[in-house]
Amino acid sequence: MAPDLEGRSRWGRALARLSDAWLAFAKACIAGMAVLVTLDVILRLVARAPIQGAYEVVGLLGALALCGALPHAQRSHAFIVVETVTEALKGRARALLQRAMLALETLFFGLLSLQFLAATQAMRVSRQVTDILHLPVWLAYAAIGAGFLSVTLVCAWQLVQPLAREGGDVR
Amino acid sequence: MSAEVAGLVGVLAALLLMFTGANVAIAMAAVGMVGVSLFVGVNVGFDSLAPTIFSRISNYDLAVLPLFILMGQLMFASGGGERLYAAARAWMGHLSGGLAVATVAACAGFAAISGSAIATAATIGAFALPEMRKAGYPMGFAGATVAASGTLGILIPPSVTFIIYGILVNESIGRLFIAGIAPGLLMALGFVAVVVWRERRRVGGDGRPPRASSRERLRALGGLAEPALLLVVVIGGMFGGVFTPNEAGAVGAMSALATGLARRALSWPAISRALTETVVTSAVVIFIIAASAVLSTFLTVTRIPFTLADTINGSELPQFVVLGLMVLGYLVAGMVMEILPVIIITAPIFAPIVVNMGYDLVWFGVLIVVLGQAGMITPPVGVNIFVVKRMLREATLGELFRAVWPFVGVMGAIVALMLAWKGSIDFFLGLFE
Amino acid sequence: QTTVLRFSDLFPAAYPFGQLSAQFAKDVKERSGGKVEVQVFPSGTLTPPPQCYEGVLQGLSDMCQAVLAYTPGRFPVMESVDLPGYPTNSGRLTTRVANEIYQKFQPKELDNVKVLYLHAHPPGSIMTVDKPVRTLDDLKGMKIRSTGLSARIVTALGGSPVSMPITQAYDPLKRGVLDGTDGTFNTLKYYRFAEVTKHTTMATDVGYVSTFAVVMNKAKWNALPPEARNALEAVSREYVAKAGELWDRIEREGLEWGREKGHDFIKLPPAEMERWRAAVIEPLYADYTQRASAAGLPGADIVKAKRESIQRHAKEFPALDVPGK
Ligand code: NA
Ligand code: NA
Numbered sequence: 029m030a031p032d033l034e035g036r037s038r039w040g041r042a043l044a045r046l047s048d049a050w051l052a053f054a055k056a057c058i059a060g061m062a063v064l065v066t067l068d069v070i071l072r073l074v075a076r077a078p079i080q081g082a083y084e085v086v087g088l089l090g091a092l093a094l095c096g097a098l099p100h101a102q103r104s105h106a107f108i109v110v111e112t113v114t115e116a117l118k119g120r121a122r123a124l125l126q127r128a129m130l131a132l133e134t135l136f137f138g139l140l141s142l143q144f145l146a147a148t149q150a151m152r153v154s155r156q157v158t159d160i161l162h163l164p165v166w167l168a169y170a171a172i173g174a175g176f177l178s179v180t181l182v183c184a185w186q187l188v189q190p191l192a193r194e195g196g197d198v199r
Numbered sequence: 200m201s202a203e204v205a206g207l208v209g210v211l212a213a214l215l216l217m218f219t220g221a222n223v224a225i226a227m228a229a230v231g232m233v234g235v236s237l238f239v240g241v242n243v244g245f246d247s248l249a250p251t252i253f254s255r256i257s258n259y260d261l262a263v264l265p266l267f268i269l270m271g272q273l274m275f276a277s278g279g280g281e282r283l284y285a286a287a288r289a290w291m292g293h294l295s296g297g298l299a300v301a302t303v304a305a306c307a308g309f310a311a312i313s314g315s316a317i318a319t320a321a322t323i324g325a326f327a328l329p330e331m332r333k334a335g336y337p338m339g340f341a342g343a344t345v346a347a348s349g350t351l352g353i354l355i356p357p358s359v360t361f362i363i364y365g366i367l368v369n370e371s372i373g374r375l376f377i378a379g380i381a382p383g384l385l386m387a388l389g390f391v392a393v394v395v396w397r398e399r400r401r402v403g404g405d406g407r408p409p410r411a412s413s414r415e416r417l418r419a420l421g422g423l424a425e426p427a428l429l430l431v432v433v434i435g436g437m438f439g440g441v442f443t444p445n446e447a448g449a450v451g452a453m454s455a456l457a458t459g460l461a462r463r464a465l466s467w468p469a470i471s472r473a474l475t476e477t478v479v480t481s482a483v484v485i486f487i488i489a490a491s492a493v494l495s496t497f498l499t500v501t502r503i504p505f506t507l508a509d510t511i512n513g514s515e516l517p518q519f520v521v522l523g524l525m526v527l528g529y530l531v532a533g534m535v536m537e538i539l540p541v542i543i544i545t546a547p548i549f550a551p552i553v554v555n556m557g558y559d560l561v562w563f564g565v566l567i568v569v570l571g572q573a574g575m576i577t578p579p580v581g582v583n584i585f586v587v588k589r590m591l592r593e594a595t596l597g598e599l600f601r602a603v604w605p606f607v608g609v610m611g612a613i614v615a616l617m618l619a620w621k622g623s624i625d626f627f628l629g630l631f632e
Numbered sequence: 633q634t635t636v637l638r639f640s641d642l643f644p645a646a647y648p649f650g651q652l653s654a655q656f657a658k659d660v661k662e663r664s665g666g667k668v669e670v671q672v673f674p675s676g677t678l679t680p681p682p683q684c685y686e687g688v689l690q691g692l693s694d695m696c697q698a699v700l701a702y703t704p705g706r707f708p709v710m711e712s713v714d715l716p717g718y719p720t721n722s723g724r725l726t727t728r729v730a731n732e733i734y735q736k737f738q739p740k741e742l743d744n745v746k747v748l749y750l751h752a753h754p755p756g757s758i759m760t761v762d763k764p765v766r767t768l769d770d771l772k773g774m775k776i777r778s779t780g781l782s783a784r785i786v787t788a789l790g791g792s793p794v795s796m797p798i799t800q801a802y803d804p805l806k807r808g809v810l811d812g813t814d815g816t817f818n819t820l821k822y823y824r825f826a827e828v829t830k831h832t833t834m835a836t837d838v839g840y841v842s843t844f845a846v847v848m849n850k851a852k853w854n855a856l857p858p859e860a861r862n863a864l865e866a867v868s869r870e871y872v873a874k875a876g877e878l879w880d881r882i883e884r885e886g887l888e889w890g891r892e893k894g895h896d897f898i899k900l901p902p903a904e905m906e907r908w909r910a911a912v913i914e915p916l917y918a919d920y921t922q923r924a925s926a927a928g929l930p931g932a933d934i935v936k937a938k939r940e941s942i943q944r945h946a947k948e949f950p951a952l953d954v955p956g957k
Binding site: 235239240242243246247250251253254255259369371373374438439440441442443445496499500502504547 | 638671673675677678679680682683686687690691692795796799800802803804807808809
Binding site: 125 | 223249253262264452537579
């Protein structure tokens with residue numbers, strides 16, 4: 029296990045706070061989604077007047093909840109990993125392999141955040157909006173880009189930590 | 200290099216990355232991106248990442264998936280799982296293998312209000328394992344019972360796996376849910392037969408709790424009030440036309456919240472923990488689905504799915520050989536790795552082939568889910584076994600995996616039944632339609 | 633040598649428009665003397681519908697058949713074509729109007745791609761499960777599947793819109809989650825709506841339209857040899873007409889299918905139809921004009937041109953009716 033983000037490093041503490049904030053945001057999105065869909069169902073039944081734009085807002089909330097939960101998922105090692113080979117290895121070889129994979133993940137999350145930020149600009153230019161409420165889609169792209177950027181930072185932080193003394197596991 | 204070879208190399212590269220311990224989602228997306236870059240154009244591979252991922256994660260059907268997990272989490276947090284198990288125990292605990300029978304029954308019951316196999320095993324296991332320990336059950340067997348019965352969570356509706364499959368192959372989620380009920384109950388019966396047979400063979404059968412009194416039994420039934428209410432609201436509302444299967448998760452989660460609050464069994468920290476579990480679990484799954492879309496895009500560009508379909512349709516291979524190979528592939532893949540990513544990649548590729556052979560996609564969906572269940576408990580990688588192991592010190596992984604085979608046998612029997620009887624799906628659907 | 637073009641089609645291969653795409657591929661190959669090979673990826677397998685257009689811009693696909701309304705806000709001029717107000721329910725009329733609006737305004741919004749051909753499905757109607765809708769008051773509060781523009785129409789008519797893709801509507805109609813759905817007549821047959829609905833209110837006068845664009849990546853287009861471009865353009869020109877005719881053919885099939893299944897087609901008397909039109913048309917055009925003008929476009933001119941185009945061609949493309957026995 030890698031040390032968690034708390035601890036003595038200022039960066040670690042800042043990232044812990046960032047990932048907590050994202051997590052709270054993601055939880056709010058899911059809670060909001062549950063309320064919105066239920067209200068929509070109830071209003072449709074009772075008042076025969078559903079909530080305008082609920083459908084598109086649910087889709088956006090889902091996307092936002094996903095990117096909000098990712099920093100915490102990375103931090104708490106929640107991602108699905110096949111450990112058949114790593115578990116068979118020992119000592120330095122294992123540590124190196126894990127580190128290489130963490131480097132790959134850092135690189136890829138970094139790339140994703142850059143791509144989402146670039147796409148944000150493309151979406152702004154395209155003026156694409158949502159169906160009913162005409163919400164600008166680029167806002168969602170920007171939020172998702174920021175989410176991926178935060179995961180990248182968490183990954184990078186885990187990558188630069190000194191090898192833990194016992195066994196050197198970074199996961 | 201021909202397109203098909205390039206695609207095959209890509210799949211192998213993704214597998215290699217996965218087995219060297221990369222984040223499964225990133226292994227798929229990275230290979231897909233590199234593949235598109237080499238095959239279509241460097242900037243295309245990079246630029247299409249964001250829209251490909253966005254179009255999946257903002258999909259309504261996928262967005263509501265966490266709510267099916269939240270429903271079970273809230274039910275767990277408010278003690279619904281405990282009461283469910285207590286009721287099953289009061290009614291069945293004194294029988295031969297009674298506590299294990301009660302475990303199967305409680306899992307089947309919880310499966311009807313939870314969309315996830317892991318959550319079902321963890322929820323019921325938390326209460327069933329200590330009871331079985333006290334009664335002197337061999338813990339390898341007890342753990343295997345929990346792990347296997349927990350997989351009913353994805354066969355008995357609602358089911359996250361059916362939702363994902365329905366999105367991938369564009370099949371009605373409502374029909375898939377209905378189709379899961381009969382095989383789910385059948386499988387539960389099969390598990391009951393397994394545990395009774397195991398317990399009869401075991402010497403004695405001592406340590407069984409005494410038969411509960413009628414009063415205790417009635418009181419335990421009272422504990423079933425909320426799970427039963429939730430079941431009626433969710434399953435009844437869904438099939439009775441009050442809301443769509445997609446909306447059922449939200450209604451279920453809000454109902455679980457309401458009953459939990461009414462019983463004063465839900466504190467704010469408990470709700471907050473349930474939300475954390477929900478968002479992290481679902482984010483991991485949804486990220487895999489989004490990432491797999493990047494790999495699928497590459498495979499589609501290489502036309503592998505079309506070539507494969509044409510090759511199989513044009514070949515003289517008998518249907519049972521093709522289906523047998525698919526089933527074998529899922530079984531083997533399910534042994535060595537997490538089965539969900541395998542389903543996510545292969546379902547859209549196999550679906551047209553299956554349709555071309557004259558099978559219903561709902562039939563294939565049930566088949567895939569049952570095979571997925573098997574993957575969750577077969578060695579060496581079986582998530583539900585891992586979940587149980589975390590709650591169990593006395594049994595080794597080896598003991599758990601050895602004890603699980605009779606349950607896998609029941610799953611195999613259902614697969615065999617479905618393979619042998621094409622019309623089984625109409626029968627399953629007809630029972631509840 | 634041969635240029636291979638990846639064509640991302642949102643229609644399933646078995647749907648008549650999926651078959652039309654396959655035919656298009658064949659024609660292009662033949663007419664270009666084998667120089668251009670169009671490789672169709674049906675059912676959004678290469679890029680799902682919302683990503684269809686973006687996929688062409690980025691070069692993931694070389695061409696696509698996109699529904700312009702799936703990326704709202706991107707095509708403010710062409711959006712006007714989708715607004716209701718067509719006096720006849722012919723897909724040839726809607727297709728003609730779409731092409732005339734495109735020709736007249738040469739909208740900047742489509743400058744990033746090469747437009748091969750445009751077509752538009754005829755205005756939709758409302759199909760209901762149990763309750764026949766004969767007046768505007770009957771529709772009050774009924775749960776009608778509809779998305780985007782059509783949801784706004786349903787709301788304006790006093791109905792209660794339920795958002796879901798039309799491909800998912802069958803089951804909710806059967807179970808009673810929905811009281812009805814909007815849709816073109818061909819859905820009675822091709823989405824099997826005749827099995828789960830009993831009535832169709834023929835309200836195409838206020839029905840929404842969807843514009844489809846078959847477009848190509850611009851760089852890929854520019855890189856084609858001139859003969860290949862000529863062949864593609866010539867074939868595409870023919871497909872404007874073919875698409876319009878195909879819409880009318882499958883609409884007739886849908887009507888015929890409904891009649892055979894004993895489906896009840898309700899025609900609204902002119903006075904009642906006028907109430908429906910009053911509830912929907914002017915408010916939607918006013919909203920459109922205002923939004924288009926805010927985006928710096930000649931909103932009023934576009935609306936005027938559209939109405940003139942309709943007037944010019946309405947007689948040429950008469951309404952389709954339920955066939956007699
Ligand atoms: Na379930
Ligand atoms: Na396994």
